[in-house]
Amino acid sequence: MDYSFDINSLDDLYQEVILDHYQRPRNKGVLTNPDISSKGFNPFCGDEIILSIKLDSKGKTKCILFDGQGCSISQASASMLTELLSNKNLDELKSISYSFRAMMRGESLSSGEMSLIEGLEVLEGVRKFPIRIKCALLAWAALEDGIEEYSVKVLKKEP
Amino acid sequence: MDYSFDINSLDDLYQEVILDHYQRPRNKGVLTNPDISSKGFNPFCGDEIILSIKLDSKGKTKCILFDGQGCSISQASASMLTELLSNKNLDELKSISYSFRAMMRGESLSSGEMSLIEGLEVLEGVRKFPIRIKCALLAWAALEDGIEEYSVKVLKKEP
Amino acid sequence: MLDIKAIRKDFPILSRTVYGKPLVYLDNAATSQKPSSVIETITNYYQNYNSNVHRGVHALSMEATEHYEAAREKVANFIGAPDSTCLIFVRGTTEGINLVASSWAIPNLGPGDEILLSEMEHHSNLIPWQRVAQITGAVLKFIPVTEEGVLDLENLSALINNRTKLVSVTHVSNVLGTINPVKELARKAHNVGALIMLDAAQSVPHMPVNVQDLECDFLAFSSHKMLGPTGIGGLYVRPSVLKTMQPFQSGGEMVKEVTFTSASWNDHPFQFEAGTPSISASIGLGAAVDYLQSIGMDEVRNHEMAITQYALEELKHLSEDFIFYGPNDISIRGGAISFYSDLVHPHDLGTILDQEGIAIRTGHHCAMPLVRERLKVSATARASFYIYNTESEVDQLVKALKKATRIFTNAYKKNI
């Protein structure tokens, strides 16, 4: 990249929805007895996300909370994650996470994939600020780690 | 120094006397029971000088041998040292060594000092080759170390 | 008074733009910019006398060796070392501290011995000692940091006691800006027979530093923070201590005689410089020292006091959401100002300022325990100054911070 002349719009980054989630985070907190629990940490900036998930008897997400501290992007992305992922099974969670990653990598998504991540498109503006992509992905990386750990430990199968 | 244009005369360095000492070293060998014994080693080029000195009852040098391997300058300087230093007491050895060092540093010597190191002037040409000065001094550094060690250990006094 | 305009002309990077806007570089505590004289010294080395040092009889090698050792002389002289044999070239402050940990502390410390640090240490002056503690059984103690951001010396006589073997503290904090009373600490340490190491990463570049004056035993600093190249720095060790130290890395250059099964060590400082050194960077550091000395370290310090004072005053005009860390007394603070606002997270501040061409640092500044456990935030924003910074740059900083506040305040208003 050439940083000499590129001008990026801060409006793309700080969309209203994002700042809303940052300032009024949904589902913030920590579950006492979660089925899945996982932490994401970015050593370079110190941002932190803790996810805790309770599954119902069918293996679907019953309750997802996040906790943590960090910039608007990491916190908003986590908040949006908790909203979008309620009442989904683990395979669905993974599909959504992979689709979101694909979007953040700039890949073109199928309409099926697009519909999976409905509402998250507002985060696409982050792509213009490459250093901030990690912020947007922090909660999702934690989610994937949590599912993997759960699969290995609880379901006793390789993810 | 500027190495771009300086031209040094190899003749100054490789004077006949020096090459003579190099090719027909005087007093080469190792004493079995020396009073003073010392080794000089230059880690950067591997040159090595071993001095062994026997003193007479008056504390004067009775026999000085050198052994070792290395370049013409280090070996010739050692050979010349053994010739010049016979039948001298330790203080005289030190005065000669210091005067020689002074000459190699480019200091101007008194006529007394000059006469002390008579014959060693041929080594002054080495000064035009700064990297080789260490070669010329190797045997002398060993001598000084040897005297110091002898003073501390045998004479039990600080040098 | 510094002629800042003239100085700025010496730094090519200061005329570049970022997103079409002039660069305002306020990240000097992370690394400084380089004057042309330093860049040209490096170029000149590679174009005219590049060679390996210490082992060659040819002209290039002699020339390179002369310049390399002349640089060591300059740097030793710059920090007031008694001579250049007690100045070891290292990669930077971090390697300097690791060297002391490996070559002095591990061989000398044992269970129950105490190492005294402070709560405001950079990771580089913390984790090596955690490792030493783990290996030797020594115990880490910490001088607390007060609310104001200075060392709390109230219990110092308990903290520096007969078990204390080493005090290792930062001379100037890279987060709080605090200048610590290191000479006092040195005296207290020596009184109980302990040694003192100074992390001088943030002092040597910014103020006169004299190791004999400070009575320290070890002092480490980084070239890249003092106008010099990356990849080099200095470690001063008091001569009497140097003699007792074990080798560090091993290999070529640091040995005298070697057989298949044994080796004897070369004289210091070479004993501690295994392998081909960072020749160009060392010589470049020499040029940086020349540049700083031509300005005068007192002048450097005066300029930084003035601009820091100005910045502290101007920044107060920001919304009350902003918290500023570190002492207000300018005589005990260097040119780094950390701040935090709940409204706009430091990381977001960083991005918004970047769009204005203003480079500040955000995060934990490699001092996570201080930032998280004492300041109790996950990150701060930090502006840090050097000889080429101007009051007008401070004004731009304040303006951009106001813009950031506006973006988040407007959203906030909408969102409630």
Added chain:
Amino acid sequence: MLDIKAIRKDFPILSRTVYGKPLVYLDNAATSQKPSSVIETITNYYQNYNSNVHRGVHALSMEATEHYEAAREKVANFIGAPDSTCLIFVRGTTEGINLVASSWAIPNLGPGDEILLSEMEHHSNLIPWQRVAQITGAVLKFIPVTEEGVLDLENLSALINNRTKLVSVTHVSNVLGTINPVKELARKAHNVGALIMLDAAQSVPHMPVNVQDLECDFLAFSSHKMLGPTGIGGLYVRPSVLKTMQPFQSGGEMVKEVTFTSASWNDHPFQFEAGTPSISASIGLGAAVDYLQSIGMDEVRNHEMAITQYALEELKHLSEDFIFYGPNDISIRGGAISFYSDLVHPHDLGTILDQEGIAIRTGHHCAMPLVRERLKVSATARASFYIYNTESEVDQLVKALKKATRIFTNAYKKNI
């Protein structure tokens, strides 16, 4: 065929004079010269995007980080590493070997374990293992060197046995020029469950090297010997081994979460790169790799084979006092030729050649045990070639050696 004329134009230093004579640089095994593209890359870094890496949200820091990591990619790709996360930036070969000694060998070896070296190792691949042996109780074994200057593999099955935990050998000898059969050694090592480390200081600059092809576990090399800046180099570690290694130096950059009393480690390779790295040198090394790849490593190797062959033939015309070391078979030797004459000591040869503008190296070449205990001399003279050397330079070398012989022969005649 290389266009040597064009290549020489890329190296500014080659147009300088020494004592009024054109420089003939034949000390490439010690360090190589640098093309303009490398020098300009460094200048460009300092003039346009100098910044600390990995921790900044501002443009300069992002730009510097991109270039720094792109350089890592280039270097990893150059040596055929599976990806760039297993390429650690180190100061050079020496630090690379020290890292393996500290972070892998010391934690893994114990009394009775064997480390197999060869008798032709550089101090940098000997002394770290002497230290490991001392600390862990492991035992050093040596593959002998034959009269011809190659490894004597006759007793290899005894030397590589169940107690062997590591084989560490030089890929190409800096004294003898010998190219060792390292792939065979790698297989034998792996057969007994041992790992293999290659000192590739003299191979990576001069021939195609592919770590996966060679099946090695560790491989270290220096930038300054391959057209790149001083102060940087690479250590490749096989990914499965990398995961098991302990940290090396500690401080900033290599940690994840830090409290006052504990720390967790960052991902590799960052875990092994404590402190601010040699940013400009790493990026400069990337430019050196670009330059070498634009020529092609096969071409580099072919040129060196041709000029070494030519030199070996021409040097035979010298007086019979001269002894030449290393294999005659050009397919197993690199471009370094060591020689010795009782008539003119290597050190004197060095000085006389220097006066003709010819730079060769004299001494023990940091391989004292080989030179003193096997070749049984105190020093050798060594001419070593690279892409910019010409046959006419070889002719000048031979001519100057004849002059040296004359000076000493004439004296000899007079002196008897």
